[in-house]
Amino acid sequence: MITISNLIKYFHKGSVNEILALDGISLEVKDGDFITVIGSNGAGKSTLLNCIAGTYAIDSGSIKASGQDITVWPEYKRAKLIARVFQDPLLGTCASASIEQNLALAYKRGQKRGLAFGVKSRDRGFFRQELKQLGLGLEDRLLDTAGLLSGGQRQALTMLMATLIRPDILLLDEHVAALDPKTAHQVLELTREIVKQKKLTTLMVTHQMKHALQLGNRLMMLHRGKIILDVRDEEKGKLEVKDLLAKFYEVQGEELSNDKMLLA
Amino acid sequence: MTWYAVLGALEQGLVYGIMAVGVYLTFRILDFPDLTVDGSLPLGASITALALTSGINPFIALVLSIAGGFLAGMVTAILNTKLKVLHLLASILTMIALYSINIRIMDGPNVSLLAVDTVFDPLIELGIPGHLASTVVFIGVAALIVIGVVWFLYTELGMSILATGDNSQMITSQGVNTHTMIILGVGLSNALVALSGSLIAQNQGASDVNMGVGTIVAGLASVIVGETVLGDKTIPRAIIAVLAGSVIYRLAIAMALGLELGEFSVSPSDLNLITAILVVIALTAPTIKKKLKLS
Structure with missing residues (x-):
């Protein structure tokens, strides 16, 4: 569970370039919530995730x-x-480390690290079994360095690493935006699978309204550092792309008329 | 080149190779260009000089030097991580400070160590001639260091240091404090450099505050020559390559010193220039190759 109250974040505070990135965000994320976050460029989506992290x-x-x-x-x-x-x-992922080393690093997330061997032989079976779920054949390539993998493979590996130990909160920051459509679909399916299976509390930022509607039980729209839409469960289920677009145009139109007033 | 010169180059290559492994840790593993080494090499020598002239066991002097080097590295790393001083500048500041500190430790710019016990004595007492004894000790210590460093880089902590240099965002989000890793890594690196300095001082029978000049360049040259000759595919290979690179570098210097072109002959004072040119060529070769291919 996350409780955010009245979060304010400036960039370049006190300079001419001052930007109010998050303008008093208050948010309650319940255990098991899978929230998709959308908004135009500069709305504060990634900033919100970076502030939480x-x-x-x-x-x-x-x-x-x-x-x-x-x-x-x-x-x-x-x-x-x-x-x-x-x-x-x-x-x-760490490009110069092998797949199993990357997994071993993630398997110790948040714990003390000492002088024991980084990759324990007793863990290899578990790593293989987890990699098998990805369906990318990585289970036979434990010793390959992560730098040899494609973007999609690395993202799938990162997804696995993030959830190897169950996190209380999973933050996904446009994690399929840099992938080709087919790979993006695969990684997204993997996301859905893992989140459901491990019942993870998740915040996922995305540019794709389709993805925002398909995944999760709650949807938030950010605009200029404020939450302007927050719907969940059944209400979210009824939402369509055109509703989101309408909301987009509504706030952008406001901006336009404000600009007109300024110019007049 | 005589056999004696080759043996000398091997000896020098191994003992400076320990320093080069330290430089490898910062320069390659942590991506932290660290000039502290120009001060921590004579620091090891100074601590050793003080310890040996005070009648302390030479093996304990090695341990004291290692501890001193570690502290020096920590200072640089703390300046960089906690106080946000640029890494290069932080290391230069520590290096300059060490110059004064070394003179304080030795109570003067140099100390002769000819009449004291050294780590080579146990072997010499067995009847092994002096110059061979030092080579044997250096082979032993260098082998231990290579095994130790390789082992360390495969531990949980070592892997975290590797990841810190490779992708600090990734390892931070796995819950590792990268500041701690940098402090530990730069500390370890300088501990090795000081160990090298201690052995050099015991071998040449003197400690001098200026013996550290150009350490970083020699270290870099060894790292780069090693990578070019042996490659750096795996960690064990890369570290053995650094040691080999150091030996090759000393051999090259020995050869350059014998070079004569008519009236002109290379003098020892030209070494820094030769080394600098060697490092520049090795560092820029990949870029120049690319440009030539494109045009």
Whole structure:
């Protein structure tokens, strides 16, 4: 569970380039919620995820996760609770390490690391079995370095790594946006599968309204750092692409008329 | 080149190779260009000089040098991670500070170590001649270091350090504090460099505050020559390559020193220039090759 209250995040605060990226976001994510987050460029979707993960320090507000106030926790400490998959497939895996080393690194997420061998022989069977679920044949390539894999394979591996130990919260930041349509579909199906199987609390940012409607039980639309739409369950089920588009045009139209007023 | 010169190059190559493995840890594994080594090599020598002249067992002197080097590396890494000083600048600051510190430790710019016990004595007492004894010790220590470093890089901690240099965002989101990893990694690197400095001082019978000049360049040259000759496909291979690179580098220097072109002959003071040119060629070769292919 995540409780965000009145989160404010500026970029370049105090300079001429000051941007208010998140404008007082308050949000309650229930256990097991699978939220898809949409919004135009610069709406604050990725910033919101980065603030939850701790990559960005926030200007004010508070973030609670799993009953703990994590507002001032550094990013690495939040990793105990939070797992992530990034838009850039290269960010989620260590290119020079082998597949099994990557999995072993992820299998220790949020735990102390010592002088025991990184890859334990007793874990290899488990890694193989988990890789088999991906259906990419990676289970026979444990010793290949991750740098040899394609973007889609690396993203699938990252997805597996993020959920190898069950995270309290899974953050997906446009994780299929850099993939070709077929691979994107596969990784998305994998996402659906894993989230359902492990009953993960998930926030997924996407540019594709179709994906936002297909997946998850709750949908949020962000605009200029504010949540302008938040629907769940049955209500979300009734939503269609045209409804979302209408909402998009509604807020953008507002902007246009504001600009007109300025110019007049 | 005489056999004596070859043996000398092997000896030098192995003992400076320990330093080069340290440079490999920062330069290649952590992606942290670290000039601290120019100060931590004489730091190892200075600590050894103080310890040996105070009658401390030479093996304990090695341990003290390692600890000193680790601390020096930690200072650089803390300046960089916690205080946000650019890594290159942080290491230059530590290096400069070490110059004064080394003179304080030795109570002067140099100390002669001819009349004290060294780590080579046990072998010499067995009847092995002096120059062979040092080579045997260096082979032993270098082998231990290679095995130790390779083992370390396959542990949980070592893998986390590797990942820190490769993809810090990834390893952070796996719950690793990259600052701690950088402090540990740069510390270890300088511990090896100081160990190398301690052995060099015991071998040449003197410690000098200026003996560290050009350490980083020699280290880089060894790393790059090794990679070019042996490759860096796997970690064990890459680390053995660094050691081999160091030996090849010393052989090349020995050969260059014997070079004569009519009136002109290479003097030891030309070495830094030769090394710098060698490193520039090795570093830029891939880019130049690419450009030539494109045009």
